[in-house]
Amino acid sequence: MRKFLWDESVTGRQSAWDHFDLAWMKDTYPEICELFGPDASLSFDEILLLAGTCGYQPNPYFDEAYYVRRYADVRHAINQGQFVSGFDHYRRSGCRDRNPHWLFCEEYYLRENGDVARSLANETEFRNGYDHYIQCGDEEFRSGSWFFDPLKYIKSATETGIKSPFRHYLFHPKNVFDNLYFDRVWYAETYPEICLEVKKGSWHSLLHQYLSNINNNTYDPSRYFSERFYIESNPDLVPPVASGQFISGYEHFLLYGIRERRRPRADIDLERFYHHPYVQKLFLNGRVPDVFIAWCRFDGIVPNVQDLLEQEEAATKFSFEKKSAALAINAARSRLDFSCTQPDISIIVVLHNNFDMTLNALTALRSSHRRDIQLIIVDSGSYDETCHIEHYVKGATLLRFGGNVAFIRACNEAVRHAQTPFLLFLNNDTEIQLGSIQVAIERLRRDPKVGAIGGKMVRSNGLLQEAGAVIYRDGSVAGYMRGASPDVPEANFVRRVDFCSGAALFTRTELFKNLGGFDEEYIPAYYEETDYCVKIWKSGHEVIYDPSIMTIHYEYGSSNIKDGTGYINRNRKIFNSKHADFLSKKFVKSKLNTGTARSVKNLVSKRILFIEDRVPLKCYGSGFSRSHDIVTTMSEMGHEVTVFPIFKPVVSSTRLYNAFPDSVEIIWDRDINDLEKFFSERSGFYDILWICRTQNVRRLVPIIEKISHLMPSVRIVADTEAVSAVREEQYDQLVGTPEDKRPTLSERVCAEVECLLIATKIVAVSRHDADFLTDYGFTDVSVLGHVQTPKRTAKRWTERTDILFVGAIHDENSPNYDSLIWLVKVLWPALEGVLPDNARLLIAGHLGPRVTIAAFPQSPKVIYIGELDDLTSLYDSARFFIAPTRYAAGIPYKLYEAAAYGLPIIASDILCQSMDWEIGEEILQAKTGNLKNFYDVIIAAYHDHALWTKLRRNGLNRIMRDNTEYKYKKYIGEILG
Numbered sequence: 001m002r003k004f005l006w007d008e009s010v011t012g013r014q015s016a017w018d019h020f021d022l023a024w025m026k027d028t029y030p031e032i033c034e035l036f037g038p039d040a041s042l043s044f045d046e047i048l049l050l051a052g053t054c055g056y057q058p059n060p061y062f063d064e065a066y067y068v069r070r071y072a073d074v075r076h077a078i079n080q081g082q083f084v085s086g087f088d089h090y091r092r093s094g095c096r097d098r099n100p101h102w103l104f105c106e107e108y109y110l111r112e113n114g115d116v117a118r119s120l121a122n123e124t125e126f127r128n129g130y131d132h133y134i135q136c137g138d139e140e141f142r143s144g145s146w147f148f149d150p151l152k153y154i155k156s157a158t159e160t161g162i163k164s165p166f167r168h169y170l171f172h173p174k175n176v177f178d179n180l181y182f183d184r185v186w187y188a189e190t191y192p193e194i195c196l197e198v199k200k201g202s203w204h205s206l207l208h209q210y211l212s213n214i215n216n217n218t219y220d221p222s223r224y225f226s227e228r229f230y231i232e233s234n235p236d237l238v239p240p241v242a243s244g245q246f247i248s249g250y251e252h253f254l255l256y257g258i259r260e261r262r263r264p265r266a267d268i269d270l271e272r273f274y275h276h277p278y279v280q281k282l283f284l285n286g287r288v289p290d291v292f293i294a295w296c297r298f299d300g301i302v303p304n305v306q307d308l309l310e311q312e313e314a315a316t317k318f319s320f321e322k323k324s325a326a327l328a329i330n331a332a333r334s335r336l337d338f339s340c341t342q343p344d345i346s347i348i349v350v351l352h353n354n355f356d357m358t359l360n361a362l363t364a365l366r367s368s369h370r371r372d373i374q375l376i377i378v379d380s381g382s383y384d385e386t387c388h389i390e391h392y393v394k395g396a397t398l399l400r401f402g403g404n405v406a407f408i409r410a411c412n413e414a415v416r417h418a419q420t421p422f423l424l425f426l427n428n429d430t431e432i433q434l435g436s437i438q439v440a441i442e443r444l445r446r447d448p449k450v451g452a453i454g455g456k457m458v459r460s461n462g463l464l465q466e467a468g469a470v471i472y473r474d475g476s477v478a479g480y481m482r483g484a485s486p487d488v489p490e491a492n493f494v495r496r497v498d499f500c501s502g503a504a505l506f507t508r509t510e511l512f513k514n515l516g517g518f519d520e521e522y523i524p525a526y527y528e529e530t531d532y533c534v535k536i537w538k539s540g541h542e543v544i545y546d547p548s549i550m551t552i553h554y555e556y557g558s559s560n561i562k563d564g565t566g567y568i569n570r571n572r573k574i575f576n577s578k579h580a581d582f583l584s585k586k587f588v589k590s591k592l593n594t595g596t597a598r599s600v601k602n603l604v605s606k607r608i609l610f611i612e613d614r615v616p617l618k619c620y621g622s623g624f625s626r627s628h629d630i631v632t633t634m635s636e637m638g639h640e641v642t643v644f645p646i647f648k649p650v651v652s653s654t655r656l657y658n659a660f661p662d663s664v665e666i667i668w669d670r671d672i673n674d675l676e677k678f679f680s681e682r683s684g685f686y687d688i689l690w691i692c693r694t695q696n697v698r699r700l701v702p703i704i705e706k707i708s709h710l711m712p713s714v715r716i717v718a719d720t721e722a723v724s725a726v727r728e729e730q731y732d733q734l735v736g737t738p739e740d741k742r743p744t745l746s747e748r749v750c751a752e753v754e755c756l757l758i759a760t761k762i763v764a765v766s767r768h769d770a771d772f773l774t775d776y777g778f779t780d781v782s783v784l785g786h787v788q789t790p791k792r793t794a795k796r797w798t799e800r801t802d803i804l805f806v807g808a809i810h811d812e813n814s815p816n817y818d819s820l821i822w823l824v825k826v827l828w829p830a831l832e833g834v835l836p837d838n839a840r841l842l843i844a845g846h847l848g849p850r851v852t853i854a855a856f857p858q859s860p861k862v863i864y865i866g867e868l869d870d871l872t873s874l875y876d877s878a879r880f881f882i883a884p885t886r887y888a889a890g891i892p893y894k895l896y897e898a899a900a901y902g903l904p905i906i907a908s909d910i911l912c913q914s915m916d917w918e919i920g921e922e923i924l925q926a927k928t929g930n931l932k933n934f935y936d937v938i939i940a941a942y943h944d945h946a947l948w949t950k951l952r953r954n955g956l957n958r959i960m961r962d963n964t965e966y967k968y969k970k971y972i973g974e975i976l977g
Contacts, residue, residue, distance in 0.1 A: 016134035021059040052085025060170035071244035117854035173204040183222035324360035339395030340372035346418035364431035406524035431552040451541025454500020455549025467491035468545030472589035502529030527571035621808025625893035718759035722890025730887035787968035788900035793876035804878035810848035875901035904951035
């Protein structure tokens with residue numbers, strides 16, 4: 001029986017790795033039995049001394065030789081007699097930030113498992129990440145290292161039923177497995193001498209040798225990484241690698257270098273490769289863990305997916321036909337049911353032969369909308385199995401013509417039988433997608449101006465046929481973004497368009513009848529939907545493109561391209577003769593005009609290009625919440641807004657679309673390097689260029705000067721968001737930078753605001769900042785703060801005990817990070833013993849990719865929550881909101897949000913001064929960085945019910961007076977002019 005010996009006086013807590021497994025040691029090191037006998041029972045101290053003296057592992061989970069070899073300071077401490085062994089060091093202090101085994105990285109584990117990091121920070125039963133990994137994570141198939149994929153290990157193992165892959169490997173260390181970050185085959189071919197060492201038993205495996213050996217630039221893990229190049233290119237890594245902070249340059253690369261897109265080898269440019277749209281999509285969809293693995297997988301060469309799909313369209317059409325044939329068989333066995341009592345919409349499908357494809361279209365239609373549909377089928381002289389369509393479909397209205405009366409006349413006749421206010425004309429060579437019909441119905445019900453709606457038309461090869469369509473001055477037409485990927489930004493926002501394809505076109509029944517239906521001069525087909533949409537525009541209604549409506553279209557499935565071309569040429573002349581007045585106002589046909597011609601301008605709205613550091617999600621804080629509200633408000637006002645980020649997003653594009661109104665165009669696949677080309681492609685399109693943050697104005701000045709001739713009439717709004725010079729001055733004062741070692745405030749401000757001279761309008765976040773800018777010579781500075789809707793939380797004063805801190809922490813240099821550290825390390829320890837036992841400090845907010853909760857200081861009753869989509873429950877449980885900011889610029893969004901939730905605020909004076917709220921009546925003020933003053937203010941307020949009630953009431957009243965949506969729209973309208 002194995003003995004587990006614990007020394008709780010040292011650890012304070014038992015951990016899964018913190019024991020001596022004497023039976024395992026005797027099996028692994030037989031000489032123990034020779035020295036002490038097979039039945040020897042040794043004390044804890046004896047085993048600890050033995051392990052340290054002989055370099056023995058105390059148990060399979062801790063590798064003594066690796067630990068001592070890796071950390072130079074540990075070797076030195078052992079030599080000095082401070083610790084008996086590496087295990088002794090790890091138990092006493094190393095467990096906080098050292099790696100106990102060559103196949104586990106504490107930092108990697110906590111970064112990849114945010115729930116574990118949060119759990120550790122909030123004082124759970126686990127001592128560190130490794131403790132969690134052994135007790136829980138291994139059984140949950142989590143990975144503790146880049147080099148150990150648990151599922152791949154299970155697949156490679158000869159045994160079955162492995163429940164804890166890492167533990168299994170520790171007891172079977174000679175098992176060989178592959179992983180993405182270490183090329184075992186290449187390594188063996190490159191370093192044959194290591195193979196000999198493995199055979200001799202010096203190492204368990206090639207990976208064991210690589211990760212355990214202090215290689216001094218000798219070994220590379222694959223042909224895609226050069227240790228020597230990486231160290232020489234990053235000389236700052238020499239000391240931390242030498243000290244064992246990183247076992248190699250490769251470990252630094254895996255932890256930080258990949259995210260920073262440093263070069264792993266002289267001829268590998270990860271920065272360039274990362275920006276390839278296909279690579280980004282792979283990364284954001286989780287199909288590759290990072291850009292380095294993407295490079296390895298493709299050997300640095302990404303296939304041109306769109307070219308491949310274009311070349312394979314014939315094959316994809318055959319595939320479409322095969323699937324249609326299979327679905328036809330299914331329909332033969334189970335009729336499609338379109339029986340209805342109260343249909344939402346009348347859907348007209350015109351047929352002329354092509355039975356298999358028809359059944360495919362009707363199957364997709366039935367699946368896309370489970371509510372009642374009035375299906376009107378018009379059989380226009382079919383002679384294939386379509387003649388018996390009623391055997392395969394029930395509940396439809398069926399109209400039959402003896403001959404082929406053509407699509408146009410068939411549709412007009414079918415509309416006579418429509419029983420609903422809405423129509424959908426649908427080709428029988430389409431597959432309309434789930435949710436599309438409901439989206440169209442809701443838009444038609446919601447907006448009476450909308451006369452017709454079309455959606456994203458995708459060809460059988462997966463590329464766009466169109467995302468709305470353009471009419472040029474000569475009457476020619478073009479599908480916008482044809483041949484592009486369906487996920488491109490340009491195809492994924494709602495806009496007004498010239499027309500949409502008749503292959504799937506929604507409209508109003510009464511409007512269709514009033515406008516005379518499809519003009520039969522265009523019989524048999526082509527240009528009839530173009531003509532109809534132009535008549536809609538002339539009637540005062542609008543034609544809308546909505547990307548949430550999506551249809552797969554087997555192009556020319558119901559006709560042939562040769563006949564189609566002939567009809568198009570003929571009918572274009574008819575169209576031109578009917579709509580010369582309309583065409584005279586359209587753009588001349590040119591590829592350079594496509595970006596401008598793609599949408600029909602609303603004469604009472606503006607086209608706005610909004611530039612921000614990143615696509616502004618509210619959860620990012622740091623001014624992004626305000627930017628999000630500005631974009632959303634402008635869109636709700638009817639303006640056409642394009643968001644262009646200086647830096648590409650690091651989140652999935654789907655998350656971005658979920659966060660904004662559907663009419664906002666989000667350029668998620670480009671950054672500042674693409675901005676000049678973007679301006680050129682959209683020459684003359686925008687009325688307003690809104691640049692958020694002064695540093696971005698500075699970045700854009702040379703670009704604007706270079707392309708100003710392309711937008712001579714555009715108005716440039718410089719939204720300062722905050723005066724950064726003030727924050728920099730406060731920071732220098734905080735850290736004690738001598739005055740003669742730093743610029744004066746005046747010098748800082750002048751350097752910051754000089755770039756604003758390029759703007760036609762300057763915006764500040766507060767009257768305080770506006771006055772500041774005015775003092776430096778800028779006139780007529782507009783103020784645009786924060787918008788809030790009061791949402792008073794329900795709990796009474798007696799039900800609230802917590803103090804809440806909310807703030808985004810993008811990196812360790814952010815003001816919120818400084819606030820948090822001061823709050824937890826300095827202020828909270830003083831408060832904790834005085835506040836009631838059930839009082840907690842709650843900390844919530846977005847964390848940047850380089851910030852982990854595990855690095856935050858731990859304290860009893862401090863709860864780290866991280867990012868939440870909805871903070872209502874936190875605002876409802878807290879008695880006060882605290883903002884102990886020690887250096888800042890602008891006004892934090894979180895203060896207005898807290899007040900809107902009815903939560904009284906205690907903030908540092910540097911924040912209160914910029915808010916212009918009445919101290920003691922609407923907000924409580926404490927001296928910045930002053931422990932005693934903050935303590936006194938909090939303790940006095942915490943127990944004062946009357947004060948709490950007054951602050952709550954007055955804060956809400958201030959929000960309702962100054963920060964309503966109505967006023968926000970008014971302010972934005974004045975800025976836009």
